Amino acid sequence: QVQLVESGGAVVQPGRSLRLSCAASGFSFSSYGMHWVRQAPGKGLEWVAFISYDGRSKYYADSVKGRFTISRDNSKNTLDLQMSSLRAEDTAVYYCAEDGRPGYGMDVWGQGTTVTVSS
Amino acid sequence: QSALTQPASVSGSPGQSITISCTGTSSDVGGYKYVSWYQQHPGKAPKLMIYEVSNRPSGVSNRFSGSKSGNTASLTISGLQAEDEADYYCSSYTNSNTLVFGGGTKVTVL
Numbered sequence: 001q002v003q004l005v006e007s008g009g010a011v012v013q014p015g016r017s018l019r020l021s022c023a024a025s026g027f028s029f030s031s032y033g034m035h036w037v038r039q040a041p042g043k044g045l046e047w048v049a050f051i052s053y054d055g056r057s058k059y060y061a062d063s064v065k066g067r068f069t070i071s072r073d074n075s076k077n078t079l080d081l082q083m084s085s086l087r088a089e090d091t092a093v094y095y096c097a098e099d100g101r102p103g104y105g106m107d108v109w110g111q112g113t114t115v116t117v118s119s
Numbered sequence: 120q121s122a123l124t125q126p127a128s129v130s131g132s133p134g135q136s137i138t139i140s141c142t143g144t145s146s147d148v149g150g151y152k153y154v155s156w157y158q159q160h161p162g163k164a165p166k167l168m169i170y171e172v173s174n175r176p177s178g179v180s181n182r183f184s185g186s187k188s189g190n191t192a193s194l195t196i197s198g199l200q201a202e203d204e205a206d207y208y209c210s211s212y213t214n215s216n217t218l219v220f221g222g223g224t225k226v227t228v229l
Contacts, residue, residue, distance in 0.1 A: 035218070037165075044122070044223040045157070045165060045208050050216075059216045062120050095164060103153020103212040105170035112164060 002026040002108050004096050009113030016086055022079040022096030022110055030054075030074035033099035035106055036081050038092035038115075046092070049081065050099065064090075086117045123148065123209055123221035130227040136197040139224045141209030142190055147219055149190035153212035156185055156194045160205045168207075169194060196226070204228045 008020040022034070036048040049070040050059045058070055069082040079096050093114050097106035124142040131137040141148065141156075148154055154172045157165035167176055169185040172192060182197045192211070196203055209221040 037220075044206075045159075045210075045220045047210070047218040047220060050218070057216075061217065101155070101167070101170040101174075101176075103151060103155070103171060104210070104218045105153070105155045105167060106157075106165075107167040107170070107176055109164040109166075 002098075004098065004108055004110035006094060006096050006110040006113035009094065009115050011116045011118060012086055013119050014087060014117055017082070017084040018086060018115060020081040020083065020094055020096075020113060020115070022081075024077045024079065024098075027098070027108070029077040033057075034070075034072060034079045035097045035099055035104070036068075036070060036079075037095045037097055037106070037109075038090075039095070039112075040089070040092045043092075047104075048094070050104065051079070083115070086115075088117050091115060091117045120213070120215075120217060120219055123211060123219055125207075125209060125221035125224045127222070128225045128227065130229055131196075131199045132229045133199055133201065135199050136195060137199060137226065139194045139196075139207055139209075139226070141192040141194070141211075141221045143192075143211055143219070144190055146215075147211040147213040148187065148192050150214060151212050152187070154185065154187055154192040155210045156183075157208045157210065158203075158205045159208065165208065199228055201228050 098108035156169040
């Protein structure tokens with residue numbers, strides 16, 4: 001079945017880096033754009049980044065631009081999010097999601113991985 | 120990238136209809152037909168309920184419907200059921216090729 005599985009979440013100190021991964025299965029990964037979306041504890045959803053199906057186009061939320069980098073490996077069906085200069089406000093559950101519908105509609109989501117930024 | 124505006128909470132009795140609004144600007148909601156709605160139960164990942172303003176993915180109940188007028192989109196849940204109690208988020212594509220979410224609406228079934 002169609003599945004996205006995130007990994008890499010951890011407790012990390014402010015200013016440090018962390019890399020999240022998302023493993024895709026059950027669909028043609030290389031045909032779809034992908035997103036990262038996060039949710040701080042007790043808060044709403046916040047869009048983080050998008051990468052096109054071929055990796056050529058990448059867009060970021062202002063809150064992470066210059067600090068986070070989205071990438072993908074279509075040969076391995078994996079999506080990554082490299083996070084640097086982490087701040088306390090980056091603490092959240094991070095979801096990867098498939099861009100399966102026009103206009104950034106996300107119809108497949110992973111279960112999320114938790115990032116905690118704390119000293 | 121200001122968040123779209125949603126009411127914090129909406130409630131209704133079983134069988135009733137409720138509507139959740141989602142207000143943006145001409146740079147997002149008003150400028151495109153790309154509004155989506157998500158349902159999220161506690162501790163779960165979001166689920167797509169509506170895309171392109173009014174389209175339902177297969178498997179989503181026809182009790183859920185979407186519409187848009189100007190800079191405001193709406194999600195209507197008819198025949199409210201206990202299982203509909205959840206948080207609902209709207210989202211919109213923007214003129215910067217980004218996505219913006221609403222702040223979320225907690226739906227309570229009385």
